[in-house]
Amino acid sequence: MPTFIEVKRSTDTRVRREVVAQMLDYAANAKEYWSVSDIRKIYEKQNKNLCNDLEIEEGIEELFWQNVKNNLKLGKIRLLFVADEIPLSLKRIIEFLNSRMTDTDVLGLEIKQFISDTNLKTFVSRIIGQTSNSIQVKKPLGYFEWNEESFLKEVEKLDIALVEICKGIVNKFTDLGCYIYWGGGKQTGSFVSIYEANQRHQLFTVFSYAKQVKLELYFQYYKESYFTHDKKKQMQKKLSEILKFKIEDDKLNKRPSFNIDILKDDNKRKEFIDYFELIIKDIKKLKS
Structure with missing residues (x-):
């Protein structure tokens, strides 16, 4: 699933409305400006090997890129907002969009840093946007839910x-x-x-x-x-x-x-x- 990531510090005043507008712009124009061949070339220029990275057989590599192409064409993408602290206003926007967009995942990744008295740094992450309502909206056809x-x-x-x-x-x-x-x-x-x-x-x-x-x-x-x-x-x-x-x-x-x-x-x-x-x-x- 093609994923667009926007990284901002919480002190950046643009972490709210302007960033959301940017992300929606990426989503709306993704299939017009990005082709799978371009994405693949950029990936392979980094001397990476898909089969090794994903531990898949060589015969599946073409199927993987075909799936990327199909997802991009259908708008099945992921929008990920990353910040050291995600303000409540942005959290509400993320949860609102994610619960109403069937094919697109809209999530926030908050990464907080804690420093101990001995200067030991610990990073604690939290995913935002996976509400019970959004999970219900994105369930595939034929999905069976127990109760x-x-x-x-x-x-x-x-x-x-x-x-x-x-x-x-x-x-x-x-x-x-x-x-x-x-x-x-x-x-x-x-x-x-x-x-x-x-x-x-x-x-x-x-x-x-x-x-x-x-x-x-x-x-x-x-x-x-x-x-x-x-x-x-x-x-x-x-x-x-x-x-x-x-x-x-x-x-x-x-x-x-x-x-x-x-x-x-x-x-x-x-x-x-x-x-x-x-x-x-x-x-x-x-x-x-």
């Missing part, structure tokens, strides 16, 4: 005892202020528990597979400044104690999962939920 009713019906086929456990997780995390995002897999039902504060935190996903229901912890997607490496280590230890399920060190940047049958134990389930409740409270404090 609580359809998900629990699949769980019931496996183990009726797990229905109340899954329902309890959905209800409890909703009460804690989380947004439950239902997956779109054609065969495997799923839901993600998401808490939005200063950042969008995907906490975990529950999958209803053909033979079992699994909960996947989203260590891979846990974001700083709250989810530091030390915090992940702390969670690794605590969750291993609660679940009696060892989370290996090499899983701290992955998505460790466990069979949700573990949560049939009332004490384990309560401790698991209570622990995430503390995490959510900590994130709230960080926001304030």
Whole structure:
């Protein structure tokens, strides 16, 4: 998907209306001024190899460029605003455009810099524009979205005892202020528990597979400044104690999962939920 990126500092007064106008100008005139052959020449002049960069077979290279050409022709492009801080006015414009443009993604990328007392720099990024409304608008034809009713019906086929456990997780995390995002897999039902504060935190996903229901912890997607490496280590230890399920060190940047049958134990389930409740409270404090 051809992507246009506009980079500005938040101190630049043009970070709002003028930048939006520029971006829309790029989008409107992209197919008139850019050809795939030109894009390809510029890319290859940098001594880059598409097959190596994307780890694809040579036979697929032409198909890739054909897809770029088709997307450009149809206006299937991405507009990305990048700044150290995206003001509220621009955030509203991005979310408005992205929720109403079916083929074009309009997103913001905010990259904040934090400097410690020892002069250690940390960059924390946040994507802006991916609202539940925009996700709904951009769903492809034939897309199947699960909901609580359809998900629990699949769980019931496996183990009726797990229905109340899954329902309890959905209800409890909703009460804690989380947004439950239902997956779109054609065969495997799923839901993600998401808490939005200063950042969008995907906490975990529950999958209803053909033979079992699994909960996947989203260590891979846990974001700083709250989810530091030390915090992940702390969670690794605590969750291993609660679940009696060892989370290996090499899983701290992955998505460790466990069979949700573990949560049939009332004490384990309560401790698991209570622990995430503390995490959510900590994130709230960080926001304030």
